[in-house]
Amino acid sequence: MSGADPAVAPADEPALCRRARGLSGRTIAEVARELGRALPHAPGRAKGYVGTLVEAALGASAGNRSEPDFPALGVELKTVPMSAAGVPRESTFVCSIALDRVADAEWAESAVARKLERVLFIPVESERGVAFEARRFGAPLLWSPAPAQRARLRADWEMLADLVGRGELDRVTAHLGVALQIRPKAAHSRVVRLGPGEDGSVWTLPRGFYLRRTFTASVFATAAGGASGMGR
Amino acid sequence: MSGADPAVAPADEPALCRRARGLSGRTIAEVARELGRALPHAPGRAKGYVGTLVEAALGASAGNRSEPDFPALGVELKTVPMSAAGVPRESTFVCSIALDRVADAEWAESAVARKLERVLFIPVESERGVAFEARRFGAPLLWSPAPAQRARLRADWEMLADLVGRGELDRVTAHLGVALQIRPKAAHSRVVRLGPGEDGSVWTLPRGFYLRRTFTASVFATAAGGASGMGR
DNA sequence: CAGGATCCACTATTGGATCCCG
């Protein structure tokens, strides 16, 4: 074993960061072996595997509960697939939308605001041509939104929550929002959920909030010594 | 006739701007008719037609000479095809590259810097679905680069001129440069010109400097009341 | 040929769909 007992949650942020840095440079296969976990059975059938693996490696509260991964620290954990150029390859899921309750919510109380207040990003190599099990973890980033970033997220959230609350879900597409967007969140497109419609409730596809790839890219770029914090 | 005699160059910038504003809202067909010019014979065979038409309409010195379109004013004229959203659809040609002379040139003396010091942009509607002759001119923009824009152009130019001067023309692609890029400028790809190579001179494709679409977009966005002048 | 540009095949992006696990 290489560090503290992974089954136990880290006591504080420094301890968490130490564990996270311990992953840097190591491969998925190495970490899986140390935790006694099998690698995914089939290539392309590995969605979510790395996220779960990192949860175990860092001692996050496992499972599907709607609280931070590290409840005592208020820290949310996200793995981010990175291209060789150091740019995220995918958007980042934030949380599902409670379609029936978003109407009269306030930004400060929202699940999005709470989840994003403190996030530990773990970059993972993700390049066609590098075998899944050989992909390496990168340097972790413990992030809280800068004022301009928080303002951007809030503006997007208020615009989107307003649309949902007004029953205009059918106007909501992933095109909306600069930093934050709404996209489907379901096993497939026939799944339905009750949500606000033009006349009362309608059956609709479950949705989630996601961070755009460009936003996450700017978060990493800024942290790496970038200039502005937002913008190109 | 709607304004001053188009055959005569405007006396000063205000006069030029008045003529340019006179085009706003009018169609290519209307302007062509007033100047007694035939419309292009075939659709898709109209490259350059609008540029030449506007030169005539505004009293620019016609022809292929390497001086500003309005020599007395030091103003360069560029038509810009615009999408319905008000964003340029194409990059903007600036000038050809003297491959054999760019090596020891200085930015301030360069053709790029001189051409871009004062530019009159004339937007033209350019949307599949709007017939060529029915496309309308937009509000003109008389522009000089803001300090940040000039610095960006200079940095790009120096990087590119350096590559060309060092005989590394084969490493120059249109990917290089944030605001300014180098692309082929010839009738077709078999045209060759003598330029600097790794060992003396080599035959190579003629090239030109172009403004990227994103840069021209930011120029228009800023002038339209935008915030930053550069950036997204 | 130099200046006026646009065309278009290919690549990059991404919105919507989908998959695994507990």
Added chain:
DNA sequence: CGGGATCCAATAGTGGATCCTG
């Protein structure tokens, strides 16, 4: 089902090729 995410067909973007005129 909710949390962990990635997949991929369709669209947007653009680099290199091309076209017209004087």
